Amino acid sequence: MGRLSLVLLLSMLLIGTSRTKYEPTWESIDSRPLPPWYDQAKVGIFIHWGVFSVPSFGSEWFWWYWQKQKLKPYVDFMQRNYPPDFKYQDFAPQFTAEFFDAKEWTDIFASSGAKYIVLTTKHHEGYTLWGSKNSWNWNAVEVGPKRDLVEEMASALRANSDLRLGLYHSLFEWFNPLFEQDAASVFTTNFFPTSKTLPELYELIVKYKPEVLWSDGDGDAPDKYWNSTGFLAWLYNDSPVRDTVVTNDRWGAGSICTHGGFYTCADRYQPGHLLKHKWENCMTIDTKSWGYRRNAPLSDYLTIEQLVATLVETVSCGGNLLMNVGPTHDGRIAPIFEERLRQMGQWLKVNGEAIYNTTAWRAQNDSVTPHIWYTSRPQEKAIFAILLEWPNNGSVILGEPVVTQGQTQVMLLGHGSLKWEPVKPSGLEVVLPQLSFSQMPCQWAWTLKLTGAT
Known part of the structure; x- marks a missing residue:
């Protein structure tokens, strides 16, 4: 019993001194x-x-x-x-x-x-x-x-x-x-x-x-x-x-x-x-x-x-x-x-x-399409491309991500999966859904979530 008390006392002292001063x-x-x-x-x-x-x-x-x-x-x-x-x-x-x-x-x-x-x-x-x-x-x-x-x-x-x-x-x-x-x-x-x-x-x-x-x-x-x-x-x-x-x-x-x-x-x-x-x-x-x-x-x-x-x-x-x-x-x-x-x-x-629990990605904004900013969640191997403007032509080119067909998946947050095609020299073109105003997931900026990309 005395030995156990000594072990506990030493443990408490170690815990007390482990805090950085x-x-x-x-x-x-x-x-x-x-x-x-x-x-x-x-x-x-x-x-x-x-x-x-x-x-x-x-x-x-x-x-x-x-x-x-x-x-x-x-x-x-x-x-x-x-x-x-x-x-x-x-x-x-x-x-x-x-x-x-x-x-x-x-x-x-x-x-x-x-x-x-x-x-x-x-x-x-x-x-x-x-x-x-x-x-x-x-x-x-x-x-x-x-x-x-x-x-x-x-x-x-x-x-x-x-x-x-x-x-x-x-x-x-x-x-x-x-x-x-x-x-x-x-x-x-x-x-x-x-x-x-x-x-x-x-x-x-x-x-x-x-x-x-x-x-x-x-x-x-x-x-x-x-x-x-x-x-x-x-x-x-x-x-x-x-x-x-x-x-x-x-x-x-x-x-x-x-x-x-x-x-x-x-x-x-x-x-x-x-x-x-x-x-x-x-x-x-x-x-x-x-x-x-x-x-x-x-x-x-x-x-x-x-x-x-x-x-x-x-x-x-x-x-x-x-x-x-x-x-x-x-x-x-x-x-x-x-x-x-x-x-x-x-x-x-x-x-x-x-936004929450994210870290900065290797690129902050896109090199091809303006008004696109990136964040990432490395623990989930996810990259987020946030579009401040909704394109008029039905698709958007992301020049920064490195993608692989059959592995990379793209989804629009609040909506679902989207189709994409690789573009040269690098990056991808994402086909955006044709949505009415009331079907849009939000009204001011839109997020593409990429997995299986680097």
């Missing part, structure tokens, strides 16, 4: 493998919501453009519609969220086919959507809705869907006096990160246990000022989400597209070719703003055709798509956003096999 250096932090769920997920939803949703004019950078840059459209907007002594802080009580129903939002997000969401817990304005102990009188529990909006969203998401929770957090705040003080000393002091940023980051992780931590807004300060590697070492070694959490590359000046988890490189990043490192295209359905704009014309919103094309190109080149919606100050997701998300879900119901 990450050091607070970029070399060590960057060596951590990305948890597999993230690459398999492919599709996420970004939600930009805050006090900027009250003026809902121009951009979520409203405060900066109005007060700091004094851009004419913003100055004129305020002069026309508000008294002269009105401050940005006066918008906060009007951030009411009375129509916010987290379960309703979850239903919309789940219907889109997305596998994770990323909610702005705090943008550069500094207002937090939870009752941050470090954001006195500038948070959603004390001013505005008087509710913990992060908790409501996290609970509804977990109770009513399989989506994973992601949280966005801005490192810096435009007008925080402590940050301005540190910036004036060229970041030789660190009053702001030690008393504000880092306590909030630890609190978000421990309290809400997100599986995506989406950092942003370094304020031109280096990562040492933010103690980014120290925080990430804790996140990967000791946090409650250490095994599943993924994070991005916005952890201080110079870290973007260089250090961290997945790379974002730039907003609306679309390299058009395969990258060696996992990346994400964070982009907006309203092409001009991340926050809601009351005055946005229909022409500023992406069509579903454009949105599907963006998804297909992104996934073909090895990326994930994080598509943004901006809710209203009273907590609604506008019908135009809801429609786009539900349309994306309709498309993914038919074509999801070519």
Whole structure:
């Protein structure tokens, strides 16, 4: 019995010491493998919501453009519609969220086919959507809705869907006096990160246990000022989400597209070719703003055709798509956003096999026929050719796949098997079915699945 106890104790010690311990250096932090769920997920939803949703004019950078840059459209907007002594802080009580129903939002997000969401817990304005102990009188529990909006969203998401929770957090705040003080000393002091940023980051992780931590807004300060590697070492070694959490590359000046988890490189990043490192295209359905704009014309919103094309190109080149919606100050997701998300879900119901759990193929797009992008599932020996346009002549030539008669099979997802013929010098011509509009498997892009091809 004593010997068995000793064996068990040694086994437990071995298990305890087998976990990789990450050091607070970029070399060590960057060596951590990305948890597999993230690459398999492919599709996420970004939600930009805050006090900027009250003026809902121009951009979520409203405060900066109005007060700091004094851009004419913003100055004129305020002069026309508000008294002269009105401050940005006066918008906060009007951030009411009375129509916010987290379960309703979850239903919309789940219907889109997305596998994770990323909610702005705090943008550069500094207002937090939870009752941050470090954001006195500038948070959603004390001013505005008087509710913990992060908790409501996290609970509804977990109770009513399989989506994973992601949280966005801005490192810096435009007008925080402590940050301005540190910036004036060229970041030789660190009053702001030690008393504000880092306590909030630890609190978000421990309290809400997100599986995506989406950092942003370094304020031109280096990562040492933010103690980014120290925080990430804790996140990967000791946090409650250490095994599943993924994070991005916005952890201080110079870290973007260089250090961290997945790379974002730039907003609306679309390299058009395969990258060696996992990346994400964070982009907006309203092409001009991340926050809601009351005055946005229909022409500023992406069509579903454009949105599907963006998804297909992104996934073909090895990326994930994080598509943004901006809710209203009273907590609604506008019908135009809801429609786009539900349309994306309709498309993914038919074509999801070519998106989820796929890897980039040896060719990203076709060399003969334009507007065709490839993905693959090596484990199933399947290649997917996604056509963004339905040909007018009844057939399509795929120049990239190497095919063998009697072995290669082609099917149209949502329909069935198709006939094909080899073409010279290489590739194949696929005969497309003659379908009426109502018989089409989907309306915006179509997927050919090839097996027995290389």
